[in-house]
Amino acid sequence: MALRVLPRSFYSRPTVEVARDLLGQVLECRGRRGRILEVEAYLGEGDEAAHSARGLTPRTKVLFGPPGHAYVYFIYGMHCCLNVVAEPEGTAGCVLIRSVEGWGDGPGKLTRAMGIGLELNGADLLTGPLRILASAHALKETVTVTPRIGIRRSAELLLRFALEDRGEQ
């Protein structure tokens, strides 16, 4: 039985809700599939760690665009990170995918393993080669909430969500 693609309405919601609900869903890139295990929310206003904190720029254009699209950026001269655009069009907000089951833990490692590159920046997650499918089963793991990793500004915000084996972290 084929998994259903998450509808646009799933993404057109507050970023934190989208982040939390992405856990356990299945990320698919050209046939490669894995459950999303760890994410972080990056908000529009009041979140100094977000790329969109300084407003609309060529780079952040997709963050202000319609929800359900991919935001892929290049960092540290060598890594690509995958984000999912949330919130209605006109409002910034996205969810960084930090770990995918079977493909790697760490935003830079999983994109390399799954073949996700800059060419997918702006791609529609409903119709493109990169999609997110609704998991067929309810979560069996506990959701852990912590501060985000590797940021300086707005470091106190509890915007990291992860499915953890008991005892980790």
Next chain:
DNA sequence: GTCACGATTTGT
């Protein structure tokens, strides 16, 4: 045009 820096990873 110039420059400092970063939502990371890997090796010492």
Next chain:
DNA sequence: CAAATCGTGACG
């Protein structure tokens, strides 16, 4: 703990 490595955005 430090290197690798380069696009972006701020400033002039």
